[in-house]
Amino acid sequence: MELKQLEFFLMCVEYGSFGKAAGKLYTSQPNVSKVIRMLEDELGNQVFERTGRGLRLTPYGKEIYDYALSAVKNSKLILETARAKKKNTLYISTYQSNSISRLLVNLYKNNKDVNIEHRQGTVEEIITQVEHGISEIGILYISQKSTNAFLNIISRKGLEFTVLGKLKACLYAGPNSPVYNERTVKFEDLPRFKYVRGLKEFFSIEDGLEHVSLGPVNPEVLHSAVCTNSEHLSTNFLLMTDLVDIGINFDYPKRGQYKIKNLPIEGEDSFLTMGYVAKEGHTLTLYANELITYIQDCISP
Incomplete structure (x- = not known):
């Protein structure tokens, strides 16, 4: 699993659609859709329900949301700590x-x-x-x-x-x-x-x-x-x-x-x-x- 997949997942949750998330992520809608699909394949579960009104978290998606949020936040702290040690x-x-x-x-x-x-x-x-x-x-x-x-x-x-x-x-x-x-x-x-x-x-x-x-x-x-x-x-x-x-x-x-x-x-x-x-x-x-x-x-x- 890549950090990028979790970031895309969180952005889709925030904006409720692949298209809006793509605009915020500086990429294309097909790319966002592809990344989420790869995440779901790796997890073996769907994280979103695709509806006519946009995306909706599945029960499994709700379960992993907080974990994804923590993982992205902690990765930033790890990188900042590593950089501080290199002069x-x-x-x-x-x-x-x-x-x-x-x-x-x-x-x-x-x-x-x-x-x-x-x-x-x-x-x-x-x-x-x-x-x-x-x-x-x-x-x-x-x-x-x-x-x-x-x-x-x-x-x-x-x-x-x-x-x-x-x-x-x-x-x-x-x-x-x-x-x-x-x-x-x-x-x-x-x-x-x-x-x-x-x-x-x-x-x-x-x-x-x-x-x-x-x-x-x-x-x-x-x-x-x-x-x-x-x-x-x-x-x-x-x-x-x-x-x-x-x-x-x-x-x-x-x-x-x-x-x-x-x-x-x-x-x-x-x-x-x-x-x-x-x-x-x-x-x-x-x-x-x-x-x-x-x-x-x-x-x-």
Whole structure:
């Protein structure tokens, strides 16, 4: 049994439906339903009755509710106790990002006494890790379209989002792309290309601007020929085929080694807001503050 299953269970009890719980958990309704079903399979009992008016606890669900509540609460206390014993440690969660990886390497080189505990995950996982004290901060990229929903969700979890800057959306193109020698691309031209793209995320990640407002272009009409979470694969497709990739202009050290260009996308909505999530009122530790300074230096023109 995973702690995540109990957290989803408690949220469903509080809001009485998979859909409402999904909104609070920063995930999709099918995902919540799947997690609860897995919990029920593992327990060998149904915890909810599915009715036309929503969810209702079964007698067994009522029986385990208090245990689940205690388990989640105690897990937070255990994590906080464990963290308090480890000094000189940066606890951080991020998306998969070569740029962030390079900055963490720089942090270590400049502070040989530092310990780094890094976790990579989705938006949902990053927020959960910060909420439970597993990570001090979580680095995120948020689309303009999703900002209000994102802020509402994290505020209910006792978290806050600090903006570090806005990053321009761009098109990554290799030597075989028809736009390789262009200086910029326009929104209206995006549907005519074929893409290698990152796996879909609700709020968008560094290599895939899913749900970002692309002006007159709906991301769903873009032709994604290849979807992958492997940067090695996407880089090779960019180098050896006419496929392109939508990303953000945030210093890709590895791609910069190759003949891959990043072409700015013209349009006022073509950017992501970059920042970090932390607990409300939290003062950054020395190492977290140093890393944030590195990121700001990369964003600054």
